[in-house]
Amino acid sequence: MTHVHAFAAPDATSPLQPHTIERRDLKPTDIKIEILYSGVCHSDLHQARSEWGPSIYPLVPGHEIVGRVVAVGEQVTRFKAGDLAGVGCMVDSCQHCDACAEGLEQYCENGATWTYNSRERDTKAPTHGGYSTEIVVTEGFAVHVPETLDLKGVAPLLCAGITMYSPLNHWKIGKGHKVAIVGLGGLGHMGIKLAVAMGADVTLFTTSQGKAEDALRLGAHHVILSNDKAAMKAARSSFDFIISTVPTSHDLNPYLVTLKRDGHLVIVGALEPVGVSGVPLALQRRSVAGSNIGGIAETQKMLDFCAEHGIVADIEMIRMQDINTAYERMLKNDVKYRFVIDMAAFRAEQDQAAD
Amino acid sequence: MTHVHAFAAPDATSPLQPHTIERRDLKPTDIKIEILYSGVCHSDLHQARSEWGPSIYPLVPGHEIVGRVVAVGEQVTRFKAGDLAGVGCMVDSCQHCDACAEGLEQYCENGATWTYNSRERDTKAPTHGGYSTEIVVTEGFAVHVPETLDLKGVAPLLCAGITMYSPLNHWKIGKGHKVAIVGLGGLGHMGIKLAVAMGADVTLFTTSQGKAEDALRLGAHHVILSNDKAAMKAARSSFDFIISTVPTSHDLNPYLVTLKRDGHLVIVGALEPVGVSGVPLALQRRSVAGSNIGGIAETQKMLDFCAEHGIVADIEMIRMQDINTAYERMLKNDVKYRFVIDMAAFRAEQDQAAD
Numbered sequence: 139m140t141h142v143h144a145f146a147a148p149d150a151t152s153p154l155q156p157h158t159i160e161r162r163d164l165k166p167t168d169i170k171i172e173i174l175y176s177g178v179c180h181s182d183l184h185q186a187r188s189e190w191g192p193s194i195y196p197l198v199p200g201h202e203i204v205g206r207v208v209a210v211g212e213q214v215t216r217f218k219a220g221d222l223a224g225v226g227c228m229v230d231s232c233q234h235c236d237a238c239a240e241g242l243e244q245y246c247e248n249g250a251t252w253t254y255n256s257r258e259r260d261t262k263a264p265t266h267g268g269y270s271t272e273i274v275v276t277e278g279f280a281v282h283v284p285e286t287l288d289l290k291g292v293a294p295l296l297c298a299g300i301t302m303y304s305p306l307n308h309w310k311i312g313k314g315h316k317v318a319i320v321g322l323g324g325l326g327h328m329g330i331k332l333a334v335a336m337g338a339d340v341t342l343f344t345t346s347q348g349k350a351e352d353a354l355r356l357g358a359h360h361v362i363l364s365n366d367k368a369a370m371k372a373a374r375s376s377f378d379f380i381i382s383t384v385p386t387s388h389d390l391n392p393y394l395v396t397l398k399r400d401g402h403l404v405i406v407g408a409l410e411p412v413g414v415s416g417v418p419l420a421l422q423r424r425s426v427a428g429s430n431i432g433g434i435a436e437t438q439k440m441l442d443f444c445a446e447h448g449i450v451a452d453i454e455m456i457r458m459q460d461i462n463t464a465y466e467r468m469l470k471n472d473v474k475y476r477f478v479i480d481m482a483a484f485r486a487e488q489d490q491a492a493d
Numbered sequence: 494m495t496h497v498h499a500f501a502a503p504d505a506t507s508p509l510q511p512h513t514i515e516r517r518d519l520k521p522t523d524i525k526i527e528i529l530y531s532g533v534c535h536s537d538l539h540q541a542r543s544e545w546g547p548s549i550y551p552l553v554p555g556h557e558i559v560g561r562v563v564a565v566g567e568q569v570t571r572f573k574a575g576d577l578a579g580v581g582c583m584v585d586s587c588q589h590c591d592a593c594a595e596g597l598e599q600y601c602e603n604g605a606t607w608t609y610n611s612r613e614r615d616t617k618a619p620t621h622g623g624y625s626t627e628i629v630v631t632e633g634f635a636v637h638v639p640e641t642l643d644l645k646g647v648a649p650l651l652c653a654g655i656t657m658y659s660p661l662n663h664w665k666i667g668k669g670h671k672v673a674i675v676g677l678g679g680l681g682h683m684g685i686k687l688a689v690a691m692g693a694d695v696t697l698f699t700t701s702q703g704k705a706e707d708a709l710r711l712g713a714h715h716v717i718l719s720n721d722k723a724a725m726k727a728a729r730s731s732f733d734f735i736i737s738t739v740p741t742s743h744d745l746n747p748y749l750v751t752l753k754r755d756g757h758l759v760i761v762g763a764l765e766p767v768g769v770s771g772v773p774l775a776l777q778r779r780s781v782a783g784s785n786i787g788g789i790a791e792t793q794k795m796l797d798f799c800a801e802h803g804i805v806a807d808i809e810m811i812r813m814q815d816i817n818t819a820y821e822r823m824l825k826n827d828v829k830y831r832f833v834i835d836m837a838a839f840r841a842e843q844d845q846a847a848d
Contacts, residue, residue, distance in 0.1 A: 236754075237754060242754070245754050245776070245777055245778065247730070308778070375602070399591075399592060399597070399600050402780070405771045405774060405775065406775070407771075408771045409770070409771040409772045409775065410770065410771060411768060411769065411770045411771070412769055412770070412771060413766060414766065414767055414769045414781065415764070415765065415766045415767070416760045416762075416763045416764040416765060416766070416767060416783055417764050417783075418783070419760060419781070419782060419783025420760065420761070420764065420783030420784060420785045421600070421783070421785055422600055422783075423600065423663070423782060423783060423784055423785065424782065424783060425757070425780045425781060425782035425783070426769065426774070426780060426781045426782075427774060427778060427779065427780035427781075428771055428772075428773070428774025428775030428776070428777075428778060428779060428780070429775060429778055430775040430776055430778065
């Protein structure tokens with residue numbers, strides 16, 4: 139057992155604060171990663187505050203982790219010390235159900251082990267995430283991070299990136315497809331970059347005129363203000379595929395009618411009820427689907443795709459100590475487009491303090 | 494122009510009553526059909542009462558039509574006098590959009606011409622449905638009716654049958670699939686028969702214990718009472734495909750969680766808003782789709798399939814004069830499972846009266 143520095147939510151109502159956690163000793167297939175950068179996902183905040191049901195406290199959030207391998211177990215074959223490694227939302231799964239067999243560990247029928255706010259399958263010890271100096275994971279749930287990318291912007295790919303890549307990949311989006319992304323935030327900005335790189339014609343739906351310019355800068359070909367009735371009407375039956383990243387309950391019908399026949403609208407943001415009417419679905423055999431992150435092999439594929447196309451997230455780097463301020467700003471959508479914690483700097487400070 | 498006997502809604506609030514309508518003279522590709530049987534669909538009632546927006550009055554409902562061809566235009570190649578013929582929900586479409594080119598006239602991008610409460614593409618004359626002694630349609634929108642089936646039970650196949658067959662066919666349901674049908678009415682009872690004939694393992698979801706026995710008689714392999722919490726819990730993640738035939742706004746979430754990963758729930762009944770949460774969709778990449786009747790070629794395929802498997806609707810025959818009583822009973826779900834009007838008898842009475 140190693141004690142490592144971390145930031146944790148002590149309970150559902152207090153701010154995050156410094157905390158010491160235990161990381162397990164290396165098992166034969168484990169790798170130990172010194173964390174360089176840790177992305178800040180909205181779900182970190184939700185779970186820190188027990189907004190998705192009661193969380194396990196103290197809770198160390200963070201599931202967008204990039205770091206460098208510093209030790210490997212004796213049976214590890216895919217990583218060696220010095221390699222870059224990434225860890226996303228999962229650190230384990232049952233490995234024997236149909237979903238796991240298909241590489242869809244996120245849909246594990248026995249429940250995946252999440253990177254934090256979850257429990258180890260064997261010891262039932264709580265898992266702790268990336269707001270910490272080190273993490274130990276089985277190599278099967280770590281991915282290779284291309285050395286060529288700006289690592290700070292890679293961290294958010296491990297959740298925001300794969301959340302958008304997986305539906306685009308699963309529904310085989312590419313050249314010749316018209317794709318729309320609803321909402322420009324951490325997820326939306328990745329959706330634009332990825333769909334554009336896949337060759338699709340990409341439109342952003344937003345309610346904010348201020349985001350239009352940014353969307354075009356990010357590569358979007360078109361922007362539609364969803365409160366512009368004439369523009370919405372002109373967009374009827376025009377998209378093959380839409381991903382809604384809106385994080386709260388919202389009415390899907392204005393977007394559904396902009397899908398072509400047999401088009402899909404995929405929800406990745408809202409876990410709350412969404413408004414759906416039978417008419418726009420039935421009249422052109424449209425569908426609404428959900429999608430949840432991506433499997434480990436697909437996450438690797440996504441990182442390789444990002445390396446090939448030079449894609450990283452647009453980020454704002456913060457100090458670990460500023461996480462509570464970052465949460466408040468995140469609640470006001472005051473971030474373009476993802477906070478990333480400089481864990482390397484935090485580790486250096488801790489090491490210095492200990493000297 | 495020929496004058497034919499019919500029953501029509503004179504306005505949105507009056508009962509249906511005897512009415513004389515004009516049927517067009519045969520165009521070169523037209524066939525004239527003496528109607529034998531006309532099914533009574535819930536949408537007849539909705540439109541008679543302007544419940545889907547203002548209808549065109551006087552309105553002659555009926556889009557489940559079986560009859561015998563009595564005359565054909567000079568360019569007609571697929572029918573001859575004496576043939577049985579069926580007409581469903583559509584009598585024309587643009588014939589040049591992508592949907593029409595794919596044989597999906599129901600999704601015609603320029604709007605299909607519906608069998609009633611619609612307007613002819615050329616003359617803009619209102620279309621009139623099957624509650625009449627004759628109909629004239631272009632042969633491309635008539636289907637061949639197998640002589641081997643009980644014709645009274647064939648009429649409802651033209652709407653209720655194809656409405657259920659089309660999603661089962663489109664989503665390639667067959668042997669090895671677990672299918673659930675929500676609701677046992679005109680649509681639901683056809684869904685059970687068709688899905689069973691396709692080789693699927695079929696479950697009925699119903700709130701009514703009284704319908705359980707009937708579902709099993711119709712061929713369903715299992716029945717789940719949707720108000721039985723333990724049974725609903727046991728059914729989690731067990732179906733490949735669900736069709737909800739519930740005609741009103743309803744909460745889909747209890748059914749969504751019974752779908753396996755990547756399963757589809759198709760709405761064919763409710764055109765009102767349905768309750769959908771992001772969680773059951775995202776957690777297993779499930780989807781909710783809509784479906785609207787079927788194309789002409791698919792309708793023919795459905796009739797041929799029904800002939801092969803000896804499938805017709807369970808019906809209760811009524812006299813044309815009893816249509817208003819039938820509507821009231823339909824509103825109370827007091828029909829097993831479709832009313833069919835004996836138009837042959839009505840025509841005979843009219844002929845006798847005219848002698």
